[in-house]
Amino acid sequence: MSTTTRTGEVRSEAPTAGNGEETPLLQVSNLQVYLPTGSRSEVEATRSVSLSVHRGERVGIVGESGSGKTVTGRAAAGLLPTSPRVRVKGSIKFAGREMVGAPPKAWDEVRAKTVGMIFQDPLTYLNPVMKIGTQVRESISPDRRGHDRGDEVLRCLSLAGLEDVGELAERFPHELSGGMRQRVLIAIAVAKKPDLLVADEPTTALDATVQQRVLQTLDETVTELGTSLILISHDIAVVSGMTDRIYVMYDGCVVESGATRDVLENPEHPYTQALLRSVRSLTEEGMELYSIPDSLRASWAREEQAHAS
Numbered sequence: 001m002s003t004t005t006r007t008g009e010v011r012s013e014a015p016t017a018g019n020g021e022e023t024p025l026l027q028v029s030n031l032q033v034y035l036p037t038g039s040r041s042e043v044e045a046t047r048s049v050s051l052s053v054h055r056g057e058r059v060g061i062v063g064e065s066g067s068g069k070t071v072t073g074r075a076a077a078g079l080l081p082t083s084p085r086v087r088v089k090g091s092i093k094f095a096g097r098e099m100v101g102a103p104p105k106a107w108d109e110v111r112a113k114t115v116g117m118i119f120q121d122p123l124t125y126l127n128p129v130m131k132i133g134t135q136v137r138e139s140i141s142p143d144r145r146g147h148d149r150g151d152e153v154l155r156c157l158s159l160a161g162l163e164d165v166g167e168l169a170e171r172f173p174h175e176l177s178g179g180m181r182q183r184v185l186i187a188i189a190v191a192k193k194p195d196l197l198v199a200d201e202p203t204t205a206l207d208a209t210v211q212q213r214v215l216q217t218l219d220e221t222v223t224e225l226g227t228s229l230i231l232i233s234h235d236i237a238v239v240s241g242m243t244d245r246i247y248v249m250y251d252g253c254v255v256e257s258g259a260t261r262d263v264l265e266n267p268e269h270p271y272t273q274a275l276l277r278s279v280r281s282l283t284e285e286g287m288e289l290y291s292i293p294d295s296l297r298a299s300w301a302r303e304e305q306a307h308a309s
């Protein structure tokens with residue numbers, strides 16, 4: 001699979017400690033994740049993913065359903081399924097520290113302090129029998145625990161764009177709307193003041209108006225905290241306005257990456273070009289994003305083969 005990179009990527013290729021350049025906060029190299037699909041079978045969910053995120057940087061991952069976006073985000077957040085049959089190859093480094101093959105305690109530390117994740121479906125991740133305030137409180141960064149944690153809970157809820165936070169903290173997830181629940185997930189994720197936030201389709205389940213507002217809140221929250229962001233979406237429009245750089249995934253691989261604007265204004269890989277063409281035509285028709293037709297896939301495969309031989 002050919003990969004297109006350009007100037008926006010240069011920062012991510014070179015930096016290593018000691019050469020005068022900043023070490024990326026997250027550096028993923030040649031990541032391969034194999035997930036069990038039956039008693040003897042497995043799927044290669046990502047085949048070769050390399051990406052980097054610097055401190056304070058916002059990075060988007062786009063691609064069609066099944067291209068490996070979620071698995072990449074979960075691997076980076078240390079949240080892959082825990083089965084011993086899950087196999088991970090390649091490298092995932094946080095601030096230069098190798099996590100592939102690291103003991104579970106090392107991942108516990110990263111999950112507790114360094115990385116927070118926001119998921120598509122808040123009801124799956126919120127505890128239905130625990131008050132909102134308690135769930136935010138449990139996530140507060142250990143170094144803030146000496147402070148008034150009640151105040152900190154309310155501050156996090158406000159930061160996530162919620163109102164009447166004192167009363168809200170006493171409520172349970174089922175008493176809130178979808179948009180409010182998604183904001184609660186943002187509050188929980190930022191309560192530990194992570195260096196990196198991974199937001200996986202954070203607004204896909206919401207209607208368009210609420211989606212806009214929640215994205216704006218995410219944008220403001222990340223800016224205020226100086227947190228790095230990986231924003232995963234099948235929707236290029238969502239990613240385009242919020243990220244500095246973008247990675248386009250197809251079939252478990254990154255096929256193109258670079259500064260978001262460059263990639264979207266001047267896509268070089270045929271898959272990115274098709275993705276953008278479809279977005280444009282469907283947007284004109286007022287429709288949602290699509291899946292790439294099989295005929296196009298076959299023609300790319302032929303192009304790839306011709307290119308390789």
Ligand SMILES: Nc1ncnc2c1ncn2[C@@H]1O[C@H](COP(=O)(O)OP(=O)(O)OP(=O)(O)O)[C@@H](O)[C@H]1O
Pocket residue numbers: 035036037043044045046063064065066067068069070071072081234
């Ligand atoms: N828990 C799992 N067990 C087995 N296979 C999985 C699991 N999660 C994902 N996969 C497979 O891994 C591949 C990548 O899936 P992934 O969810 O990362 O794609 P995606 O690009 O995020 O898609 P979507 O936009 O639909 O979420 C797919 O083939 C998928 O079927």
